[in-house]
Amino acid sequence: MNVSVQERVLRVISEVLDQKQNEIRLDVSLRDELQVDSLKQMTLFIALEDEFQRSIPPEEADGLVTVNDVIEFIQRKLKEPSLI
């Protein structure tokens, strides 16, 4: 597990959702428990684009359910070349 990526993802989620970073569990559902609606999801993924300098088309982010899914998704994206 790449801790720094995890921390960076949690920091971004915390900022976008205005929630304390240490209260966000990895297995929590974005939609059901963190109340991430479609607008918040767009904000979250452009914030992650900025943080990690990778392009994240909306269709790629659609299937992500939990915070951990997002972290693993970003780890995969980081293996691709930066398109930004």
Added chain:
Amino acid sequence: MNRRVVITGAGVISSIGTGVDDFWHHCLIGKSSVAPIPAHWNRHADFRSRLWSPLPEFNPESLGIAKSERLQLDPVTMLSLAATRLALKHAGFEAMPAEDRVRAFTLIGNDSARSGVFFGTGLGGAFTFLQNHTHHLLRNPRAVLSEYVGKKAPAEDREMLKSVIEHLSHGIRFNPFEVSMVMPNAPAAAIGIKYGLTGPNETFCVACASGTVAVGNAYRAVRDGRVDVAISGGCEFFGDEHGHIFRSFDVAGTLVRDCENPDTANRPFDEKRSGFLFSQGGAAVLVLEEFEHARSREAVIMAELVGFAESFDAHSMMSLAPGGVQIERMLHMALADAKLNPADVDYVNAHGTGTRNNDETEAQVIDRVLGKSVPVNSTKSLLGHTIGASGAFEAIVTALTLRDGKTHINRNLETPAHDLNFVRHVKNFDPEIGLSQSFAFGGHNAAVVMRRYTDRVNST
């Protein structure tokens, strides 16, 4: 219902200062910020004008705009939010975090339903529109070309192709919030959302007169009892990546041509004027209040708004009607609204762009209606032209002039093109009535009239 309307706060983000005290100090010392246009713009066109007035580096987070907000707001909206925050603080309003909304505030002791927003802009979120458009247009060709250069292009062509790729620069994403970032009403809406103001929320798109028309309509809304508090002002942001907006004014022949000496290039009302100085933009916000409302919370009153009028040239999209007949009519209507006569006006903040046509027509009208002795200056001689924000900046300067009994110089005025009493030195005088006027592409004319606030006025 005719209620008294007072200005109780002002906030600015400008090329010469942030916050009204810093801005006014720099106005009074005749500061101007003029620089060569960004060098990379020259890749795309041979510009006739080569100067602009850039904004200082803007740190949204230091002015209360979180990173996640920044991602979904055009810079013009961020400037507006920042100037509003400064204006509300200047007006003595205390904001507390809203209970039901994230990153939003409630103004303590204020009736949100009796508070409105009246805001002007010329092009709204044009920056975002252009940034997204370049991404939409160039991202795929650039990616294809980059791959070709990396894998297949003959070695002798690579430098040339890399140069082409460099020209195909584009925004980093097609922002999913584009619609709400580009729409001209975004600044007004963002202010209403940020402070939970549920009264009327209106946007005025009348090019260079937007700020004045916004302040004038806010004045009417308070005077007529629609609201007790009005956040009013104007905003603009023209710092697009490729100099597209600059070019649109440049090809129209409106921008300053004589760029040899940046310090003296911008010279409204001077014989040698050659166009207006393009500004990167800014935001200027005034807090207007019904007089008793302001007094009940012991607000410090800057000046009283007493008149407003508009007229339309019905002549040309891009030039003033010769003779300025509709401007003259507008001035008489504004003074009638204020129950004043032309001889009562002690100070004029002119539109004063520095173009040959504007300054000639405007000077003729001032001479005809208000006479040769009334002090006149152009705030654009300091700021350049901030288009949709300009009228709001100039309304603030008018209020400060009345408050302090002094005003800024008409910068770079060496040989006046007309025999008027242009302000050449900062000195104390005793203005009771001030007038600020704006004219716009399209043919829109507008003016606001203000009265100095004193205890004597207080007792009337």
